[in-house]
Amino acid sequence: MTIEVVNHTGREVAIANFSKERYLCPAYMDREWERIWRRTWLLAGLESDLAAPGDFFVFDMGREQILITRAADGDLRAFYNVCQHRGNRLVAKERGQASNFRCAYHAWTYGLDGALNAIPCEDRFPQGVPRGERALRPVAVDVWDGFVFICMAGNPVPLLDFLGPVTDWLAPYRFRDMTLVEDQTVHHHCNWKAVVDNFSELYHVDFLHPQHKRMVDCCNDTVHLFPEGHTGLAVRGATVNPRFPIPEEPTDIQSAQLQSLGLNPADFRGRVLEVREAVQRRKREVGRDYGYDYSRFADDQLSDVWQYNLFPNTIFSFTPEHLWILRPRPHATDPQQCWFDKMSLVLHADPSLGGQTRGIGGPARHGHNLTDGRKPADYVRPERDQFEHHAILSGEKTMTDTIDQDIELLGGVQAGMGSAGFDSVWLNDDELRVQHFHNQLDERMRDGCESG
Numbered sequence: 315m316t317i318e319v320v321n322h323t324g325r326e327v328a329i330a331n332f333s334k335e336r337y338l339c340p341a342y343m344d345r346e347w348e349r350i351w352r353r354t355w356l357l358a359g360l361e362s363d364l365a366a367p368g369d370f371f372v373f374d375m376g377r378e379q380i381l382i383t384r385a386a387d388g389d390l391r392a393f394y395n396v397c398q399h400r401g402n403r404l405v406a407k408e409r410g411q412a413s414n415f416r417c418a419y420h421a422w423t424y425g426l427d428g429a430l431n432a433i434p435c436e437d438r439f440p441q442g443v444p445r446g447e448r449a450l451r452p453v454a455v456d457v458w459d460g461f462v463f464i465c466m467a468g469n470p471v472p473l474l475d476f477l478g479p480v481t482d483w484l485a486p487y488r489f490r491d492m493t494l495v496e497d498q499t500v501h502h503h504c505n506w507k508a509v510v511d512n513f514s515e516l517y518h519v520d521f522l523h524p525q526h527k528r529m530v531d532c533c534n535d536t537v538h539l540f541p542e543g544h545t546g547l548a549v550r551g552a553t554v555n556p557r558f559p560i561p562e563e564p565t566d567i568q569s570a571q572l573q574s575l576g577l578n579p580a581d582f583r584g585r586v587l588e589v590r591e592a593v594q595r596r597k598r599e600v601g602r603d604y605g606y607d608y609s610r611f612a613d614d615q616l617s618d619v620w621q622y623n624l625f626p627n628t629i630f631s632f633t634p635e636h637l638w639i640l641r642p643r644p645h646a647t648d649p650q651q652c653w654f655d656k657m658s659l660v661l662h663a664d665p666s667l668g669g670q671t672r673g674i675g676g677p678a679r680h681g682h683n684l685t686d687g688r689k690p691a692d693y694v695r696p697e698r699d700q701f702e703h704h705a706i707l708s709g710e711k712t713m714t715d716t717i718d719q720d721i722e723l724l725g726g727v728q729a730g731m732g733s734a735g736f737d738s739v740w741l742n743d744d745e746l747r748v749q750h751f752h753n754q755l756d757e758r759m760r761d762g763c764e765s766g
């Protein structure tokens with residue numbers, strides 16, 4: 315088993331312990347709000363939801379809501395979603411199209427650019443209404459590769475500086491060309507960081523997700539540590555986990571991958587460890603015919619699953635044809651609750667590249683409809699499905715087998731953290747990304763509060 319660590323920070327990252335208070339303590343949560351959420355660039359949503367002037371969405375972020383719109387001049391604008399008359403939440407809808415925003419309370423009306431354009435009975439304000447001052451309060455907004463980010467800090471560092479070298483590593487994937495096919499949110503009873511921790515290590519995978527042995531090799535991975543607390547991970551896909559006995563026949567997942575590329579799984583009897591390379595080679599051979607351009611990718615990327623975590627709370631899990639965005643958001647007041655979003659995107663085959671337009675399979679696409687050849691005009695954005703974690707426990711909802719297992723487990727982690735019989739975590743080398751994330755957290759939280 316080899317874990318290769320590529321450290322881009324110029325600083326050594328050593329395993330250390332930290333206390334459980336950060337998952338439980340309301341005072342820590344308050345400080346986190348000031349030190350993390352109000353100061354850091356946060357992934358708010360998809361630029362595809364703001365394609366035309368007047369498109370808007372509301373990003374629900376802990377104790378704030380941020381309204382993001384495409385103004386008439388074509389630029390994106392972001393504002394606190396609050397009316398400047400008496401503080402009503404301005405926009406109640408999560409997403410939509412508007413020519414202006416009219417408050418439901420007394421009908422103060424704002425333009426897409428945040429300007430206060432109409433005030434009923436303005437002559438009844440004896441002191442007048444300074445329209446400039448009473449415009450919507452702006453928040454920084456920027457876009458990278460189809461993702462809309464906001465930052466509540468007054469004068470944030472440029473988004474690209476914050477993301478740093480991560481953007482170079484992710485550039486070949488062109489997430490902006492992918493299409494949202496599923497949008498889910500689960501309300502969970504755990505701290506948001508427990509979710510980040512969970513998606514920052516593979517130590518648990520063999521035990522909690524034994525089904526992964528059919529599709530990935532979690533023993534030989536590459537870990538990247540980036541400045542600002544971002545991390546990356548590359549896991550070999552189209553293969554099996556060598557910690558378990560190597561099967562004679564390709565697994566069901568490998569077979570699906572081979573078949574989606576026009577290869578016969580029976581040809582790989584006794585050669586299961588050769589499937590990965592065969593998938594890479596075959597994608598090069600037939601990619602364009604199937605409507606996929608793989609010329610930007612290295613061979614490994616054609617078979618492997620990557621997972622990049624952007625500090626603080628955005629997790630990307632992806633292959634060239636697929637992306638999951640996993641995003642835990644803090645609860646407004648309770649450190650022991652969070653909202654956990656999962657957005658699934660796929661790259662549809664491009665008919666202009668080749669005659670056949672068919673989906674190419676991969677582990678992360680498993681379970682998604684791979685029927686391609688859909689025209690953009692057929693696209694209907696899926697509604698967000700929001701539910702309680704009990705719906706997952708009861709089997710009424712699913713976010714895939716793997717994530718369902720994580721969700722069930724995380725309730726137990728949060729409950730255990732609250733026990734008098736537990737004080738602090740004890741991490742290993744496999745959990746280096748967890749450590750790196752918490753080091754960044756500590757750095758930003760420093761000067762006060764018992765962060766442990």
Ligand code: FES
Nearest residue numbers: 397399400417420
């Ligand atoms: S609070 Fe919005 S118009 Fe009065």
Ligand SMILES: [Fe+2]
Nearest residue numbers: 512522523720
């Ligand atoms: Fe997991």
